[in-house]
Amino acid sequence: MADSPSSQKISDLSEEEIIRLFSGSSIPRGAMGIGDDCAASEGPGGLERLISTDLLVEDVHFRLDSINAEDLGHKALAVNISDIAAMGGTSDGYFLSLALPGMVSINWLQRFRNGLTDLAQKYDIPLLGGDTTRSESHIMISVTIMGIVNPDSLKLRSMAEPGDRICVTGPLGDSVAGLKILSHPHKYQSLSDNHRKKLIQRHCKPDPAVYEGKWLGQQDEVHAMIDISDGLLSDVRHIAEQSDCKIEIALDRLPLTPAFEAFCSIEGTDKQARELAAVGGEDYQLLFSVAESHISDLKDQFREKFGKPLYDIGKVTKREPRIVTLWDGSPVEVNEQKFKHFS
Template sequence: MADSLNSPNISDLSEEQIIALFADSLSSADGIGIGDDSSVTEGPSGLKQFLSTDLIVEHVHFRRQDISAHFLGHKALAVNLSDIAAMGGRPNGFYLSLALPKELSVSWLRQFRDGLLALAKKHNILLLGGDTTRSQNDIIVNITITGVGKPRQVKLRSEAKVGDVLCVTGTLGDSAAGLKILSNPDQYAHLTKSERQQLLESHQQPKPEVEKGQWLSQEKAVHAMIDVSDGLLRDAHHIAQQSQCRLNIELEQLPLSQAFKSFYEKNGINKQAQEFAVAGGEDYRLLLAVAEDAVKDLQKRYKQKFSTILHQIGSVSKGDSEVEILRDGSPVEVKEQEFKHFKES
């Protein structure tokens, strides 16, 4: 990191390094600021106030030809809702800022609005304001979301404990597979229509796990939580750093959907599929560290509540603040899908 930070070019910096330039210069204050899925400050009636923001830029985060305006509106809000979910909060409103090129049609804007507000209605939150301006060429979407939660139920990245069990709330890799299909559609002709649709929907219409986050936040045995947005490997690393412990992820235990398995079935590369799932991004599942003596009971009640499995995928141990990927109990090296903003393709 030090070498990159001394570079004169911003294209040499990762997202984490850019954030660190600001975070390392700030003195600590009451509440939680940079370093978690959202900030946490004092809110109304003894509650905690959450606030998070995300920026989506054309040709950096999406290509206009690959996603409908309706789906883009949905996704722009979904990624913000996922941040509130990871903190165990209840979303209560959001702000929208748009920079739009002059050639964009009003029909496109209406469809974007419909996708955005349909998801807002589903989660019973209101659009509270925002801003609009014109851009030179690209669509730029920024959403700032607010939420609230009970003080004792706030879940942070920094509270994982040695001996905890790592769990994830759903399957991994579907969104990254959907992106691959969009980039090379002819390469995956072996997929059925339903398999292709499932993988594309995972990428274009992610389902933020707000209800699951709120339910898990009530559990004292859940020590730390984060949403899986940058990929399981990178997001696990955030917990490792913040909690100052080692996270061990077992590839054989990763939950993979049948559609994702079919995505790799043509070549039969199971090991590569596991590595792709652990490194791929935009799953928007929740990764949590749970007390070992409570995990079985939590899994049982989670299944009763949501009719799905809380998957055990690894453990927390003493050691450097790193993530170790294991296959058959032995460490393997998996390359992160590192994304650098401002890097020209």
């Protein structure tokens, strides 16, 4: 017999299911709320105001023995900057709230501040306020970021169209590999120091695609866009559902770094490596759909501007909200593990 709703616990729910419990709230006319990387509403001078927030909790999202204070400060802000970039916008201010146990050293806090403010200064994003309070045992970090975007440059998850190609701005899988190395260091001792350091850095110190997001937002032929935080397949599913489109992803076309390929030679086959890259998460590349008739020109312009390629990894086919994963042109099943915060 299935559990009744009253007997279920939040540990039975995924993050998406928890969010859906709150998504029925009324939204003011002209604003957009739950469903994209940011909320959006009318901003100054005819622009759209973007707002996003994120919460990091010790022993849920990070462990102090696996990430240094500077990198944690960097990451706390980077994941929010990435949300603004995924909407085609520019970040222009943030708020920071901290819950800290009394045993946290002042030195640790100063180094956390340095990592955060170094990234903020790089992109000229001022700290506008926040809050602090005491925590009994765990560090909790909440960043709320604001940005602006021209309405013509705003990219939503609901904008994909049948006939579009699906592209990503960079390699996938490095972050999940870095996490696995940190969690099981002895298993990957055969990796070179160079590969190990690169993968760990991609996990601990992600580089948001700030300039790429703003530029892609200005391209009319780019339709839907999202950043890859939950994992390629989870995030492309958001586009499929909100655009009411079937999307095919070619696993054998996913871009991988040499470091990730070396890591996966320990894990298993090439197919298993690409499946891991498709579900791993926290890559913070941008995933977007683009009109097929313009993809060749867009790839040339992107390479000329940023000195790196765009990767064409799939296509939007018809009005049917689902994902199909392919290997060598044939459908294959990929096992996705839904992250549960309370399990």
